[in-house]
Amino acid sequence: MSKIMEWVDARLPVTALLKSQATEYPTPKNLNYWWNFGSLALFVLIIMIATGLFLAMHYKADANQSFDVVEHIMRDVNYGWLLRYLHANGASFFFMVVYIHILRGMYYGSYRKPREILWWFGIIIFFMMMATAFMGYVLPWGQMSYWGAAVITNLMSAIPIIGEDLVVWIWGGFSVGDPTLNRFFALHFLLPLVIFGVVMVHMWALHAVHSNNPVGIDVHEGKDTIPFHPYYTIKDLYGAGVFLIFFCAVVFYAPNFFLEPDNYIPANPMQTPAHIVPEWYFLPFYAILRSIDFLGSFSKLAGVIAMGGAIAILFILPFLDRSPVRSFRYRPLSKQLFWIFVVDCFVLGWVGYNPADAAIFDGALPLIIVGRTGTALYFGYFFLLWVITAFDIEKHTPVPKSI
């Protein structure tokens, strides 16, 4: 065995790569469980690609067949129900894991110098995930698939001058239809593989600058680090086990918890369901989109820009945060802003889930007001973070000299 490895290593240094980048890769010794979610995201990506590949072997992208073929997968194909439920719920769990991963990065300042490029590739992955998830949701060709596709593609029509033509081009017709379904399937198959490639770049960027840590200070290799194996392999495996308990509980005991009943009705271009909602992981952005309704004929475009901006603003986060300290552990004001931001995301999600014209407190508080406030708070987080750090308003607590 060692003879064979010697032969290989002389030609391709596999052992050296594994040693420097995996087994002996120096990792801060103080990483907490929030650092599990990166490897967990990769784990879910692999589950999604594996189940997706096998589903594609049974699926047909055809407006007349797709709905039935999904039921064929559920009823006829051996373990087809398992593959589909793993895949459909896997999408939800993927977003949960990635949202926690992003929020961890925001809390501990993992986007700060020298990790900006690492952070940007993460946002690119997140954006591609959203596109992939959206197109995947269209494939079962149920009512929610169809009308979700209709609403989201219609957003493009807000773009001035070329908008209307662009939507026709995306549809391949004058409404969402068979050509749309076919191209969405092709892209839904391709994009996860592209995501996998960008994940590799994300990890390259990580290994170039090494992991941040809860204290947020630069670590000294040797004194502050431990080898990735066995310490973090075993910790990541443990995390994967805990994750699987929750994941399997949903897949086996509540597989339709995250799915919309209306999507078990075949797509009908003649009738929109009474209340259409996106998947939960899009709800906050959906709420931001709908909250811009006070600009008259400009509202539609402004809503789309606000929704895109909600993600795009993450790109400049490394430059908005001017604090000398990375970790929010030692930044009392930032910490408060962060938790307001987290709660605000949940509130926006709840607003997005409810009908646009709903109200609370016996109609005294229309949800649109809550949505607008939530949108202001969302962007306010980034603005205020800049204000309190750029003008030295925040006084940080003592930061340890070493971990």
Added chain:
Amino acid sequence: MATESDENRRDFLVLATGAVGAAGCAGAVWPFVKSWSPSADVLSQATTEVDVSSLAAGQMITVPWQGKPVFILRRTPEQIEAARKADSEPLPDPAKDADRVKRPEFLVLLALCPHLGCVPQPIGTGNYGGFLCPCHGSHYDTSGRIRQGPAPKNMAVPYYEFKDEKTLVIGKATA
């Protein structure tokens, strides 16, 4: 310092964890493997029913069974005679005609050449009064036995039974 019992304990834990992990992975892989097996709708087409009462002596029909062609030939007395006579000749793949049919007048054959899977041509096209595979020139007699050419075996007889006087069922229904 790690004592010997600590090391034994650690070895045991590593082995036990590895074994549980391997079992778990195998269990996770199984549904993927199994998803390639024939699905319920395919299995529901596992048998083919044919009304053979209208076949004239010497007439042959081709019916699909599990996506494959099956020849059903109502043999003439001469064809049966020829097949029985050949029983005693030196055959490449010896088989008695009586063992290859349930009723002497009906010959049921999986119409795929055992050489490389082409469909042989109908009765009367080959030497020995039987079938000729056009791909590589295998000749079969009136019992579907290989007589000449590259095929290693006789044409296969699928499982079939007569449900009643008129109806022939090819294939076995599975759960």
